[in-house]
Amino acid sequence: MLEASGLAKNFGPVVALRSADLRVRGGEIHALMGANGAGKSTLVKILTGALTADGGAISLGGRPRSFRSTSEARKAGLICVYQDPSLLPDLTVLQNLKLMATPISRFRHYLAELGLDGFDLQTMPRELPRPTLSLLDLARALAIEPQLLLLDEITASLPADLTVRVFNVARQLRAEGRSVIFISHRLAEVAALCDRATVLRDGRTVGVVEPAQGGEERIVKLMLGPVADEVAAEAASPSAPATGGVAVEVRNLKAGTLNGVSFTLRFGEVLGVAALEGQGQEELFDCLAGVRRPESGQIVVGDKGSSFRHPADAIRAGLVLIPADRLQALLRQRPVRENIALPLVSRISRWGPINLRREKRSVEKAVKRLQIDTRVQSEVRRLSGGNQQKVGIARWLVGGFKTLLCFDPTRGIDIGTKRQIYGLIKELAANGSAVLLFTSELPEIQLACSRVIVLFGGALVDEMPAAEADEKALLRAAHGLPSEADPDAQEGA
Amino acid sequence: MSTRAVSVVRLVQQRSFLVLIALLVALAGLIEIIRPGAVNAHWVSNILEFAAPLGILAAGQTLVVITGGIDLSVANVATAAAYIMASQAPFGVTRSIVAGLLVGVAVGFVNGIGVGVFRVQPLIMTLAMGLVVTGSLNVYSQAAVRSVPGVPAVIHTLGSGTVLGYVPVSLFLWALLGAALIIGLRSTGFGRLLYAVGDNIEATRLAGVRGWQVLLANYAACGFLSAVAGLVLSGTVNAADLSLATVLLLPSVAAVVIGGTSIFGGSGSYSGTIVGALILTVLNSVLTLLDVPDAVKQVLYGAIIVVLAAAYTRVLGHE
Incomplete structure (x- = not known):
């Protein structure tokens, strides 16, 4: 469904992305993995039009596309939910929704799916806890009925019970033939949820893995590259009990x-x-x-x-x-x-x-x-x-x-x-x-x-x-x- | 790659400074074209003499802008310091100069208390203090001063004397203060903290910095420098009236911005401000030479500041 190849991006002298390839099928939950600085965020931003690539090509449903803004990508059915909440803190949730032209009834529908039925839209985001804000962001993205939903570390600030709700929604999208790109550092989540995982290292795609079938170790190896064994050796036993004052x-x-x-x-x-x-x-x-x-x-x-x-x-x-x-x-x-x-x-x-x-x-x-x-x-x-x-x-x-x-x-x-x-x-x-x-x-x-x-x-x-x-x-x-x-x-x- | 990246970044930063110098030279060239022979040692001497008070005033402003603030009372403080110095002159030169400088430090101290301790917005705090200073000065002039204050000879020499025919005396003071500031910002703990506070005051708190101390000392330093600028200016024009430095308020901010100090705080330097002050003075000289009306001057001033500020955002990625 989505095909990106050879994507590259430089920020001045810093190379953020050298050559990233990503293929996501319809009806698939696809993980995007990589160490910090591997280029995940840059790739996500290019896919959603927040950044334009210096090189490479993107095609969507077989047609070559390049997005110059996030609203263009949104119209094409691509939307991303980021780790940091994006609602403006000093407008009510309803005002926020109107500002971004979100269909209210769809939003309510997905809120209910996420377990927030009966949520008061007059609430100020400022007064809400972070996990709730993340769910609101997710519901807002879902309300535009995206063909491809990108979740950028959304579970990082979610407690376990809310993570489960997010997973259920993602699976539901998959069942409807839509696709999800899931970014998380938590291997267990990726293994439980994702069909395939693309691993980035140093701005390059270094492998595509099926995490469910014992692929976790392979993912870690790919992410770390040649230093993997060295680091693994260091991750050791719990430290000794204290004897000090x-x-x-x-x-x-x-x-x-x-x-x-x-x-x-x-x-x-x-x-x-x-x-x-x-x-x-x-x-x-x-x-x-x-x-x-x-x-x-x-x-x-x-x-x-x-x-x-x-x-x-x-x-x-x-x-x-x-x-x-x-x-x-x-x-x-x-x-x-x-x-x-x-x-x-x-x-x-x-x-x-x-x-x-x-x-x-x-x-x-x-x-x-x-x-x-x-x-x-x-x-x-x-x-x-x-x-x-x-x-x-x-x-x-x-x-x-x-x-x-x-x-x-x-x-x-x-x-x-x-x-x-x-x-x-x-x-x-x-x-x-x-x-x-x-x-x-x-x-x-x-x-x-x-x-x-x-x-x-x-x-x-x-x-x-x-x-x-x-x-x-x-x-x-x-x-x-x-x-x-x-x-x-x-x-x- | 890493060393190349560093050298590229450095080059751009250095180049922005070179661009400013080039702009300065271009303006001088323009004068030479309009009036062949006008750019000579005498002209340079004049420019430096007139740039010195602005440069010193903008020094205080630079310190405040680096912390993410702004001081709109610098011109009022400079005026008050000069006026009080002149009115105290009959009681002794030393006493009068000390009185003038104390006025500056005191007002800066109050600004620092307001901004640092009570968290008043710097813009509001200093704007209000500027009004208080000007009002008090008016009362003082009517109640306590009988004769028109005269500028003592020492100050006159400081503001408009020259050494070896061309080198203004004020240049020595400016150079001394400038060197202290440039070195101080780079390699003293206080200098570091100014940038740190301007970048992220919450982060400095977590690192154990008591931000109010830094701000208090900084606004006091700005007040002191403003007072020094006022004294020098009164020597340059050989008078101290109630609106002496008023015209220098916006140029003091402009010199800082042109010099590349981020108005949002956290980055910048005094060397940039020095060039900024020189550019503004030369620009003024060009416009005067062209007989441009004041209104047009103001338009050009404003336009140049906007263009440069935009250029910084584009080229250097200042946020």
Whole structure:
């Protein structure tokens, strides 16, 4: 149905796409896979008319096409739903729909399919949680009855139950003979949903795989290229249980959804936090990082209680935050070097002359350790997502810390980079740091953590060693269910 | 590929600076064509003398624009500083100069409190402060000043004296401040933080920067530089009236924009602003030579700024 061959795109000196081929049949769910920076987003943007290709050809239903705008592509039946919500926050949902000429009754129909029947169209998108916004975007795309629907990482911000609804809709489209291009870093999702997968690496199509028949390993190999084995060897066992002293003690902490949580984080351990969307984990991390003040409760660092009024206070106490949205922490227009060296100049006592040579040395060391793929002078906004996140982490290797607070550090990052980041986190813990790690992808908990706490409804409902924390156990606990082995365990919680 | 990419980016950036220089030379050439012999050492000396106050005023503006703000009170501050300096001159030169500079720092401090601590939009804050300064100056002039203030000899020499016949004294001050700014922006912690705050103030917060401190110090520095510009200007024109620097407000912003500093903050340099100030001064000289009416001058000024701003967006991908 859709055939693209030899697509190429350059941004100035940067080659985003060298030669990408993609063939999607009618009635097919087709995955598009690739590491960060492999060219997936560029390819999607070309297919939907948001960018024009420098070379190559696209044909749709046998006819050569090239779209100069997204509205042209839309008329031809191609539409994309992106990871980031696209509704304007200050217009009501209804006004948004009218602005984009969306058929309201079809929109309502698909909302119902997605489990949002009875949704009030007068709501302001500003007031809605992110997963709901993603579903609204999807319903809006479906309402124009596309022949080819592109889903660009839409499941990255969706909890498991909503992901299932998205899958059902995609399967329904397939049954009607329409096509879906599905982009996700989650191999399990791809294997469960997709008929075939096209893998990109370095701007080139390197293979087409059928993921269902044990193709997952092949996909990983193709995505990683020649370095696959090396990286795979590094993705190792859970880190050892902690033996160090107490890094942070949280006592009965309350803030927003978070309703009285107590736990201890020790030096030398990676403590995982498992939770569904909005169970108080944001508040927990924000309080620990000094971004937000708790309503009550205590954070004890060392042997004295701390009250952080500003992230600077937390940083001084050794607690630093790696946020999920990396751009929140980065200076997009500034060079990598200035981004990494930022903590070195943050205090008023460091406003004077910078020792450029020493700074360069420590920045280069961090860049090397994290294998950040870049010229140290280039602007951060030109880096791929994974490299941006590495810059955010490298900053604290240079700035110094005792406790690393990682809030979903691998969101939307490819598997190779993920393994690197988890490898680094374990290494930091082994060298004596304390790490608190929340990840929205439950299977990843075991990759890095030695112990897991589970939050549900703002309370700490379970704690288990990583060895027991497989996806099934975590999912049960994260939904507030007692673990299978010991049904009485949660009676008191 | 990586080194090539860097060199290409650098080349474009360097070229934008070269383009500005070329524009400057072209304008000078234009004058030479209109009036053969007009471009000589004396002319250059004059241009530098008139560009210096604008260049110093635009220095403060550059600092503020880099943080993503704008200071619309610079001209009012310059005027007030010069007027107060002149009115205090009978009590001693040093005291009068210090009084003038203090006015600048004080107003900048209040701007910084408003923008940094109370999060008032820089445009609103500085516009309002400009009005407050001008109003207060009027009251001061009526209540406290009996004679028309005269400019002390030192300031007159600073603003219009020359060394070796052609080199303006103000050029030395400008060069000194310029060097301090260019080096300071590049390789001090404070300079880094100005760019950082202008790029993403939330990110600097997460990195432990207390943004209000940076903004407060920055607006105070801008106020100080505005006051210096006011003093130099009063020396150049050898007078300090109540509307001394008013005409320099928009050129101070224009010089920054022409010099390639992003109005949205996070990037830019003072070296660009220097060339911007020179271009505006030479342009003014061309238009004066052509006997262009003021209204047409303003149209051309505006047009040039729009064209350059558009060119930056296209060529350099400023956001």
